[in-house]
Amino acid sequence: MATNGTENGEFSFAANANANANTNGGKGRNGLAKIQTHKKKGDEVCHDDSATPVKAQTIDELHSLQRKKSAPTTPIKGTQGGFAAVSEEERQKQQLQSISASLASLTRETGPKVVKGDPARKAETPKHVTHHHHHYTPTLSTSDSALKFTHILYNLSPGELYEQAIKYEKGSFITASGALATLSGAKTGRSPRDKRVVKDETTADELWWGKGSPNIEMDEHTFLVNRERAVDYLCSLDKVFVNDQFLNWDPNHRIKVRIVSARAYHSLFMHNMCIRPTPDELEDFGTPDFTIYNAGQFPCNRYTHYMTSSTSIDLNLGRREMVILGTQYAGEMKKGLFSVMHYLMPKRQILSLHSGCNMGKNGDVALFFGLSGTGKTTLSTDHNRYLIGDDEHCWSENGVSNIEGGCYAKCIGLSGEKEPDIWNAIKFGTVLENVVFDEHSRDVDYSDNSVTENTRAAYPIEYIPNAKIPCVGPHPKNVILLACDAFGVLPPVSKLSLAQTMYHFISGYTALVAGTEDGIKEPQATFSACFGAAFIMLHPTKYAAMLAEKMRKHGATGWLVNTGWSGGSYGSGNRIKLAYTRKIIDAIHSGTLLDANYAKTEVFGLDIPTGIEGVPLEILDPVNTWSDKKAYKDTLLKLGGLFKKNFEVFSNYKIGADNKLTEEILAAGPNF
Ligand SMILES: Nc1ncnc2c1ncn2[C@@H]1O[C@H](COP(=O)(O)OP(=O)(O)OP(=O)(O)O)[C@@H](O)[C@H]1O
Ligand SMILES: O=C([O-])CC(=O)C(=O)O
Ligand SMILES: [Ca+2]
Ligand SMILES: [Mn+2]
Numbered sequence: 001m002a003t004n005g006t007e008n009g010e011f012s013f014a015a016n017a018n019a020n021a022n023t024n025g026g027k028g029r030n031g032l033a034k035i036q037t038h039k040k041k042g043d044e045v046c047h048d049d050s051a052t053p054v055k056a057q058t059i060d061e062l063h064s065l066q067r068k069k070s071a072p073t074t075p076i077k078g079t080q081g082g083f084a085a086v087s088e089e090e091r092q093k094q095q096l097q098s099i100s101a102s103l104a105s106l107t108r109e110t111g112p113k114v115v116k117g118d119p120a121r122k123a124e125t126p127k128h129v130t131h132h133h134h135h136y137t138p139t140l141s142t143s144d145s146a147l148k149f150t151h152i153l154y155n156l157s158p159g160e161l162y163e164q165a166i167k168y169e170k171g172s173f174i175t176a177s178g179a180l181a182t183l184s185g186a187k188t189g190r191s192p193r194d195k196r197v198v199k200d201e202t203t204a205d206e207l208w209w210g211k212g213s214p215n216i217e218m219d220e221h222t223f224l225v226n227r228e229r230a231v232d233y234l235c236s237l238d239k240v241f242v243n244d245q246f247l248n249w250d251p252n253h254r255i256k257v258r259i260v261s262a263r264a265y266h267s268l269f270m271h272n273m274c275i276r277p278t279p280d281e282l283e284d285f286g287t288p289d290f291t292i293y294n295a296g297q298f299p300c301n302r303y304t305h306y307m308t309s310s311t312s313i314d315l316n317l318g319r320r321e322m323v324i325l326g327t328q329y330a331g332e333m334k335k336g337l338f339s340v341m342h343y344l345m346p347k348r349q350i351l352s353l354h355s356g357c358n359m360g361k362n363g364d365v366a367l368f369f370g371l372s373g374t375g376k377t378t379l380s381t382d383h384n385r386y387l388i389g390d391d392e393h394c395w396s397e398n399g400v401s402n403i404e405g406g407c408y409a410k411c412i413g414l415s416g417e418k419e420p421d422i423w424n425a426i427k428f429g430t431v432l433e434n435v436v437f438d439e440h441s442r443d444v445d446y447s448d449n450s451v452t453e454n455t456r457a458a459y460p461i462e463y464i465p466n467a468k469i470p471c472v473g474p475h476p477k478n479v480i481l482l483a484c485d486a487f488g489v490l491p492p493v494s495k496l497s498l499a500q501t502m503y504h505f506i507s508g509y510t511a512l513v514a515g516t517e518d519g520i521k522e523p524q525a526t527f528s529a530c531f532g533a534a535f536i537m538l539h540p541t542k543y544a545a546m547l548a549e550k551m552r553k554h555g556a557t558g559w560l561v562n563t564g565w566s567g568g569s570y571g572s573g574n575r576i577k578l579a580y581t582r583k584i585i586d587a588i589h590s591g592t593l594l595d596a597n598y599a600k601t602e603v604f605g606l607d608i609p610t611g612i613e614g615v616p617l618e619i620l621d622p623v624n625t626w627s628d629k630k631a632y633k634d635t636l637l638k639l640g641g642l643f644k645k646n647f648e649v650f651s652n653y654k655i656g657a658d659n660k661l662t663e664e665i666l667a668a669g670p671n672f
Helices: 013-024 059-066 088-102 158-168 201-206 220-236 264-273 279-283 331-347 376-380 420-425 498-507 540-554 578-590 629-650 659-667
Strands: 113-116 149-154 180-182 195-198 216-218 239-247 255-261 290-295 312-316 321-325 351-353 355-359 365-369 386-389 393-396 399-402 406-410 431-433 456-460 476-483 493-496 509-513 523-527 557-562 598-600 607-609
Touching (some): 088 113, 158 264, 180 264, 220 290, 220 312, 220 321, 255 331, 264 331, 264 456, 290 331, 312 331, 331 351, 331 540, 355 376, 365 399, 376 406, 386 399, 393 540, 406 420, 476 498, 476 509, 476 578, 509 629, 523 629
Parallel strands (some): 149 239, 195 216, 255 290, 476 557
Antiparallel strands (some): 355 365, 393 399, 406 456, 493 607, 598 607
């Protein structure tokens, strides 16, 4: 035995100490006391750990053991009648060919060379390399871009996306509750004035264009210029994220979407917001019905026709493609796809709705319409009811279905006491946009609007404990129209006739408070047809007629709920307590409000209940809560006038089969 531990020419403190331990009773050669570990009887060698040895010879080998090779994302289908199905190798090749085809430039002969996997993992040599070839004969012309590989990070899991975000995207952090905090860059909300739709022979006739329409026209050629810009940008990167997912829980009307993006944040956001395919469904995915090219970090070219800023969100219904340039706000993808559904679904006699939706234990379904910030997510997330969805739905002959696989909740002022289900959904896997947190504890301060007022959480719907999965339900019984009336003159709740429901649906009113920085501002009335004019593709009366028809057929009751101010306008009154609004909503669901006694209000002619359990009597008629009665009347007339003015453009349109409903709707507005 070597005496100084230099066996094999190596020096080891442990070996040295052990050797000494045997010869001089615990004293090292230099007289220092040896650090004594448990000395087992009869064991002459002192081990510094008794665990079983690691099964690796090198550090690299050790690390390679840590990650188990996962089953292929999509398992190989069983063989049928002795004939082998497509081999895994072949299937992977086809999938990559499809992705290369998606990313193909329209002016060069081949799609990019794509390879699966993270370029950072050099050890893993690319196995499946694919080039997409157009059908004409390739020429020998080539470019630098044709020589390089683009790595495809395909349907990554939340864990993988967290790591990509944290390693490569500045501003990505794990919060104390496990969510991924991200920044969406310069844009923290949607850019409706930069959203363009290709006007071609078909869409020129089908879509709503002109005054009031959200569809700003662009031509096909300009679309292709922007598409090429986005595709070239994406292919120039070392890696892009590709998500293949679904929209719409109604299996007969499911839409396959592919999202190509440059950021892990975008991939995780869409992973949460769209419906996640099972491995089997992914295997049969084939060609997507719609593709998004999100090159949001790259601006559009101001020399390109139609471009008025560095942002452009372009929809081409004919090509079934959307291109995003110059905005990283993830909501553009969500709402862009919603626009597509607002086009595709009505073609199939299915009504698409900007609404939340939930269902009681007895199967009674309620829809919650309302503009941004009026309470769709907050009120459809109800501990006593099943959540079908918080924002986008379809109403077909078979009932309702959620379009999405996740929720997108506003976070400003969020508290665990007031909104426990949303609070608890902000955990591992959830994307938290633009929030502020403590740099050490990573506790989020939901009251902090330093980055933006529009802080958001995107989480899979199953993070809400009583989510109804699959997210479908029977025909709605109640249709609740939410308005956040910062003027404080609309009653907290009123029961609507069918004509009134249509009037308020087409009006799409809310009044939010403009920026609060330079002191108190006047409430700003917003009218947005169908409570989502920014996303509709056809004329509002088309959707209104479908809603009226469905409500009549299925005997649904309409309600108008003011989740805004009481006791005065913004500045003197206060926002109605969420607890009271919840009591009102409870009474609608249970049916007790349907049977209550009602009184009519002046100007708007609304039927207001004379009592609701758990809600102070005096707030039910807003006139009681204003100390200055004249100011109340003036404000009421002012708002009534705004409604009238807004509705003028709709007075020439026929809604439904005959003129009767149209006349009733026109008469159902404010009267003074
Ligand atoms: N009485 C009330 N009723 C409903 N919401 C209230 C009330 N008082 C305050 N709020 C707050 O208003 C906000 C409503 O936002 P919510 O996320 O539900 O909007 P949304 O209608 O889903 O909008 P979006 O379409 O933009 O997602 C929440 O922050 C909620 O806490
Ligand atoms: O789309 C968004 O950014 C948020 C949202 O739900 C809406 O505005 O209706
Ligand atoms: Ca919402
Ligand atoms: Mn919304």
